[in-house]
Amino acid sequence: MKIHVLQHSALNTLGTIEEYARTNNHPLESTRFYKITNPPSLESFDLLVIMGGPMGIYDYEENPWLRDEKAFIKQAIEAGKPVLGICLGAQLLADVLGARVYENGHKEMGWFPVKLVRTEENEPEFLKGLPEKITVFHWHLRTFDLPAGAVHLFRSEGCKNQGFIHNGRVVALQFHPEATDERIKTMIGKSGPIIENGQFIQKKEEMLGQKEYLAETKKFMFKVLDRFEKIMHS
Numbered sequence: 001m002k003i004h005v006l007q008h009s010a011l012n013t014l015g016t017i018e019e020y021a022r023t024n025n026h027p028l029e030s031t032r033f034y035k036i037t038n039p040p041s042l043e044s045f046d047l048l049v050i051m052g053g054p055m056g057i058y059d060y061e062e063n064p065w066l067r068d069e070k071a072f073i074k075q076a077i078e079a080g081k082p083v084l085g086i087c088l089g090a091q092l093l094a095d096v097l098g099a100r101v102y103e104n105g106h107k108e109m110g111w112f113p114v115k116l117v118r119t120e121e122n123e124p125e126f127l128k129g130l131p132e133k134i135t136v137f138h139w140h141l142r143t144f145d146l147p148a149g150a151v152h153l154f155r156s157e158g159c160k161n162q163g164f165i166h167n168g169r170v171v172a173l174q175f176h177p178e179a180t181d182e183r184i185k186t187m188i189g190k191s192g193p194i195i196e197n198g199q200f201i202q203k204k205e206e207m208l209g210q211k212e213y214l215a216e217t218k219k220f221m222f223k224v225l226d227r228f229e230k231i232m233h234s
Contacts, residue, residue: 001229004045005030006069008053008088011186015178016221017049018145023222033069034143042075047228050089052176056142057091057101070096082169082228089139090163090172097147097166106158108138110202111213114154114175124151126165126227133212135219137179138200139187144172158200169231177221181208 004015007030014030021028031040050073055063057070073096076083082198085093091101113135116127140158146164154162154173163173176183188204205233 001047001050001234002027002045003029003047004040005049006073006089007032007051008034008055011182012051012053012182013113013183013186014051015176015180015183016218016228018227019218020222022162029163033065033072035065037068039068039072042079042081045081046232047084047225048073048076049177050083050092052087052139055088057088057095077167077170080169082231083171084179084224084228085170085172085174087174090142090174093166093170093172094144094147094164095163097150097170099145099147099150101142103141103143104143104159106200106201107141107198108156108158109140109198110138110200110207111135111210112138112156112158112200114156117152118153120230124153124165124168126168126171127153130220130223131216134216136175136177136217137184137207137213138175140174143174171224171225177217177224179214179217181210181214183190184208 003026005017018028059068062067070092073092077096083093095101113133115133116130143159143161146161147166150164150166152161153164156162159174162175165171184207188207
């Protein structure tokens with residue numbers, strides 16, 4: 001499975017995604033639209049992963065390349081490519097699919113649980129085998145509405161829409177399943193001024209060294225990427 005990643009800053013490391021690709025001998029390449037003018041060929045990858053970033057998805061004046069990236073994401077979706085969006089990437093997917101992205105009622109920063117959303121009428125194959133509840137790392141100020149036709153996947157106490165799946169192959173996750181301790185240290189170091197008191201904001205020392213949470217998050221990320229490999233062959 002050829003994985004292609006869209007990155008949005010030099011700090012935007014791939015964490016457990018890179019480890020998954022290395023462990024499974026999957027080719028892994030990346031593009032940064034803020035540095036290039038020509039997008040990658042759609043034929044050059046099997047799975048597109050859209051990472052997080054510090055900007056807002058409507059910040060066109062400061063980041064005019066966002067329009068080109070959104071156009072490319074739309075092309076990938078229309079071509080039937082499996083796509084995974086994480087944090088900012090999830091918001092970009094929501095926007096491209098016609099949903100609203102806006103400030104969340106709470107900032108979420110730190111380790112907080114998300115729960116699966118199940119209904120009797122609709123339980124996507126994607127959820128099968130995933131834990132009913134898992135504590136994952138969050139670092140976001142915004143949220144999104146569910147696009148038309150999307151299936152709600154995850155929720156947290158501080159943010160109702162933590163994930164969705166659209167058309168069985170486009171998945172958005174507001175939280176950070178790729179998180180590693182090194183990546184979290186970098187986020188804290190770079191974005192420290194926005195860490196403040198809040199119901200869903202942990203102290204810096206609570207965010208670091210959470211070996212159990214990191215191990216479970218890695219398992220979760222690997223399971224999610226395994227599902228994309230199955231989607232690719234379905």
